[in-house]
Amino acid sequence: MNSKRIVKSTGRYAIRFVTLLIAISIISFILVSLSPVDPVQQYVGAVPNVSEEQREKIAEYWGLNDPPAERFAIWAKSLLHGDFGTSLIYRRPVLDIIGEKFAASLALMLTAWVFSGILGFTIGCIMGVYNGKWPDRILKKVCLTMCAIPTFWIGIVFLMVFSVKLGWFPMGMSVPKGVPADQVTLLQRIHHLVLPALTLSFLSFANVALHTREKLVDVLESDYVLFAKASGESRFSIWKRHGLRNILLPAVTMQFGSFSELFGGSVLAETVFSYPGLGAAASAAGMGSDIPLLLGITLFSAVFVFVGNMLANIIYGIADPQIREGYEHEE
């Protein structure tokens, strides 16, 4: 019975995943084909004396003269073979670049993700416990303000304060200048990671905090908490025994559901700190009209977001008894 359910929901996921990916590849392909930017011109770039004939040859070689549908078919076919093409700006296979950049981004995003989750949850709990009193009111104002601050500006402010004024952290990049790649120590990497990660986590902790607060307030207003209070439980023990269990799951789920914002924020944070990750590469690909890389990153980011949402659903399904029972009733 249980395994049947797993097979069923996995099948449903697989279908949704595949249809979404197909649709995203079609839409993004149409979008880049619509672009008025001439890829040949971009490729040739600043090199002078490229004759009309040579341009024609490049266009011919790339198949730019074929109708779009045909080009899409060729592109999709090579995608299925695992060939994402060659990046124009890095002159290397797209998949290699995505893999390499994602490793750098992952360190950044993971740090920010964990940090913002813990910080947001803690603040949310404090706000919820002191609902309506001054800690709640102050923190709520702070959180609402945080929601209104653009990621890239907070990054710039951090740079101004911590790098330029105080000189605590480097101005950007992920490794120090002039040091061979194999001699970079872990400490140096962490030193370069702190500010971007802090910037990125400022993006989402306020959301988690406000959400957690709402949930906790709901729980604390319930009858069973009133009963617990009446029987003399302290505020902390009420939070630990009744609050935590009820609010941890929504917060975790929400945090898994925020992969989309995380990725979007990493584009900005990495650009500000010239951190060589996937987000900065996405922006560079768009600026440099590097179509294969742009398409590759779009597809990759969609997979990334999908995996996040799927994890959120799976965790909910496993950990929440209500939903678990709901599944069983369905059958």
Place this chain on the structure above:
Amino acid sequence: MKSRTGRFSVNRRTRTILTLILIFAFLFGIYLAGTIMSDELIQADFSQKGLKPSWEHPFGTDLLGRDMLVRTIKGLSISIVVGTVASSVSAVIALFVGVAAATGSSRLDHFINWLIDLVMGIPHTVLLILISFACGKGLRGVLIGVAVTHWTGLARLIRSEVLQIRSQQYIEVSRRLGHNSRWITIHHILPHMIPQFLIGLILMFPHAIMHESSLTFLGFGLSPEQPAIGIILSESMKYLSTGMWWLAFFPGLMLVIVVLLFDRLGENLKKIVDPYSAHE
């Protein structure tokens, strides 16, 4: 407005409306100031370059000697226009899609849900880069990009509201009286959607403005000649290490203030038009 004790007091509704008007006037004022001020005020003047904030130039001047206050206000004015247009379009899309999903056939509903998943499945920033790239960068790309990426949340909200209203008894009565689905939608459902629509529209502004400036900051939005906030901030990045903090600090702060004010505007409007939060 005089209470019995003789003290001058205002009730919450009046206070909310007053705040609403004040915020609106402030934002409209920024917009007007930005459009009216002539471009001569931000002509390059090398005798004034790189000045620290002073009484004459409250936000300082940049390396071309342009007054940062004027540039900031002009940039905000553009941001407000872009935000207004893009979120209006987005909200209208959301209204149509949401109502269509809730009142149409179940196949249409499935399709729309799938579509929302699709749009939400790509990170906003990446989708915006893609759309802006398709439009060849520039203002049009930003407008279209922001308009087609922001409707999903509101559409979901409207869909669930419509579904809720449709299950009410008076809709059933109306149906028994022989009205068709379209008549019911227009006369019984759409009027209920107006508060949600307005609030959703205003609360979309902050996101639209932030995404516009992020996109411009990355270099995909407005062109470098325009005094957009994103442009100002990305320019200031070059001079960060020289310690010219005012180039980035004040314009960004003003952007945050405008975003916060739009947020307040929406929340205050919600208190007035939304019957559920009117009696909090």
